[in-house]
Amino acid sequence: MTESLAQALVEFFGNTIPSWLTVFLISMLPILELRGGLIAAKLLGIPLVRAFIICYIGNLLPIPFILLLIKKIFKWMRRFPKFAKIVDKMESKAEKGRDKVEKYKEWGLFAFVAIPLPGTGGWTGALISAVLNLDIKKSFLVIALGVLTAGIIMALVSYGIPALVQYFKAGSAVVTLLAA
Secondary structure (H helix, E strand, O other): HHHHHHHHHHHHHHHOHHHHHHHHHHHHHOHHHHHHHHHHHHOOOHHHHHHHHHHHHHHOOOOHHHHHHHHHHHHHOOHHHHHHHHHHHHHHHHHHHHHHHHHHHHHHHHHHOOOOOOOOOOOHHHHHHHHHOOOHHHHHHHHHHHHHHHHHHHHHHHHHHHHHHHHHHHHHHHHHHHHO
């Protein structure tokens, strides 16, 4: 599903905006997040390191706003019957992750965000954190590390292990040159 959505958005944006901006916007969206951004970046031929940085920043940008404002937004939305149903659905989704996060605290939140499966990620992690009234600063740090981990996993999937090996070899060559 993520791949087909990413493909559809790449086609939708086409050449109307720069490819990096397409990837950035896709990475900001719930459901797709960094996973979809990396898939789109690969489709658009963006090099791995550049793609990773764009996707990571794009995925993290909405997180502080969710952590700080989602409860107020939900309260406002509940005033309208159609929106109240959406809020109920989102809170229900957050409740599904509650047990793991409450049991394992920060490690539970980290694992929830870091494992790139449908329905997990920074957005949902931030929603769970807000619903459970977890510490905002700790939650942001844990979510950022979870997104980083999910990004590494997805980079392996999207770009393949040979590309990462080549990157690290090049990086070690640079370190060797700088040390000489």
